[in-house]
Amino acid sequence: MIKFDASHAFLKEDILSYQDVVNQCHEMLHHKTGRGNDYVGWVDWANTYDREEFARLKAKASELRKICDVLVVCGIGGSYLGARAAIEMINGLYGKDKPEIIFFGNTFSSTYIAQVMEYIKDKEVAVNVISKSGTTTETALAFRLLKQFMEEKYGKQEAANRIVATTDKARGTLKTIALQEGYETFVIPDDIGGRYSVITPVGLFPMAVAGIDVDALMRGLKKASDDLENPDLHYNPAYQYAVARRILEKQGKDVEMLVTYEMQMTMVAEWWKQLFGESEGKEGKGNLPTSGTFSTDLHSLGQFVQEGKKLLYETLLLVDKPTLDVTFPSDEHNLDGMNYLAGKSVDWVNKMACQGTLEAHEVTGQVPNLIITMVDMSAESFGYMCYFFFKACGITCYMLDINPFDQPGVEVYKKNMFRLLGKN
Incomplete structure (x- = not known):
């Protein structure tokens, strides 16, 4: 092909x-x-992915497609780039399929954040928050805004039905929040890094909500x-x-x-x-x-x-x-x-x-x-x-004799940013 x-x-x-x-x-x-052999789960993913979770993912996507005008995908880096690339390539830039997919939690731009929040306030909204840890700053900042917006708009019970968390299978801040609030969750595999994760629920769930045939993608x-x-x-x-x-x-x-x-x-x-x-x-x-x-x-x-x-x-x-x-x-x-x-x-x-x-x-x-x-x-x-x-x-x-699966340099800006923000 x-x-x-x-x-x-x-x-x-x-x-x-x-x-x-x-x-x-x-x-x-x-x-x-x-090097980096702990993160090569993608190599055989087409044979090993969880079929039960895949079926549950499609069912939840179908449910949300019926009730929302907009899905807000809250994530950064590999937690949004792959899904956006797929949705735009497959559906086109002006596809008629609904709901609309909006990408959030990928910037500190106050103007962008404020405009998205204004844009969705009178629409039927669902949220997919994506983070392995739940502590990625851009995503965590945006999700707090979204969580409060959803609970004020729908009440806690209906908000929980409309919020889906894609995160670690057992631990982390987002996993804890999801369990406490009763969100449906999908797993970011331990052995697949973010930029390789588009073929996991990280990418597949937003695609399915966007009406993409994820069975064909997996084929x-x-x-x-x-x-x-x-x-x-x-x-x-x-x-x-x-x-x-x-x-x-x-x-x-x-x-x-x-x-x-x-x-x-x-x-x-x-x-x-x-x-x-x-x-x-x-x-x-x-x-x-x-x-x-x-x-x-x-x-x-x-x-x-x-x-x-x-x-x-x-x-x-x-x-x-x-x-x-x-x-x-x-x-x-x-x-x-x-x-x-x-x-x-x-x-x-x-x-x-x-x-x-x-x-x-x-x-x-x-x-x-x-x-x-x-x-x-x-x-x-x-x-x-x-x-x-x-x-x-x-x-x-x-x-090149390098590790293809880590990104140590990305952490430098984060340490400097946290120091300037006064994070303990």
């Missing part, structure tokens, strides 16, 4: 020459002998886990991508720009940036992950990509079949001179823009391009894509 093409990347080494290294990394990942995940189990570089596109990244880094390319030509995949790029940025950016190593949505960003970033400092490579994340298409109309007077496109598919125009840009950046700009092509933007494809990037990320990080 995903194809990989490195023929436009100016690689000075053969990807296949890395087979022995990849075999070692694959062994570390699958036999839990590598895509299962298919990817089967397809990408073979470490042979002749057949594993995720591992090919992982190796190509390391070759390009050795060639002095320290910035990777993930490029999509679909507006509804902009948040996929944001999710990807967290996955690779937190996994790879440590010990003075790794590529800086950045992104662009073309052709839109060609009118802002295109000049630098074409003629700026040669420090980056592009990874194109392309889609064969759009969710929807439009035929460009003819106009009798043709005052805009656009009749040369009459009768053409707008998706075809988009793909020609992609081909033209690839040629400009590769041939004239000498910018390496890796190409990842997905079948479509369905739930099944999203599940497959997640596993593709998970495997690529794990292997490419092990090739």
Whole structure:
């Protein structure tokens, strides 16, 4: 369901020459002998996830879909990026399916927080608060506001029915609150870190409330886990991508720009940036992950990509079949001179823009391009894509001899912030 093409990347080494290294990394990942092995539960998640909890998750989502206009998802980082990426990619930016999904608890912006609270005050609301510990400051701050709002609006009993907590299975502040208040709870697995958690209830519950077929998503995940189990570089596109990244880094390319030509995949790029940025950016190593949505960003970033400092490579994340298409109309007077496109598919125009840009950046700009092509933007494809990037990320990080599953640098800002806030 995903194809990989490195023929436009100016690689000075053969990807296949890395087979022995990849075999070692694959062994570390699958036999839990590598760094961070406590957090590789995602590797076999398609086979091991809790079916009873999954059924309960779908039932609760169906219940809330019938009674709410808005689901407020309260979480930060991996506790919201994956769900938002999935919902926007699969449903589109202006999907008709209700309820509306609003993401909260991911900022200290007082304006944003106040506007969300004002926006939801006259709507039928449900809440999904997501935190392993319950003490993540952005989320805890927002959830206190939401909890009080819900109890004032509905009373404690009905508020409890409309609040769902996704948290640790046995301990932590949020788990304690959920038990005390009687919230329905779903589990963040101990062995799956936040940025890998979109395939768990962290991502699946908001998706199900948004009307996404989470069974199809899990089928895509299962298919990817089967397809990408073979470490042979002749057949594993995720591992090919992982190796190509390391070759390009050795060639002095320290910035990777993930490029999509679909507006509804902009948040996929944001999710990807967290996955690779937190996994790879440590010990003075790794590529800086950045992104662009073309052709839109060609009118802002295109000049630098074409003629700026040669420090980056592009990874194109392309889609064969759009969710929807439009035929460009003819106009009798043709005052805009656009009749040369009459009768053409707008998706075809988009793909020609992609081909033209690839040629400009590769041939004239000498910018390496890796190409990842997905079948479509369905739930099944999203599940497959997640596993593709998970495997690529794990292997490419092990090739750098770093832990792909921790994020020690994130704690530094928190310590400074707590000191400035006067937290004891």
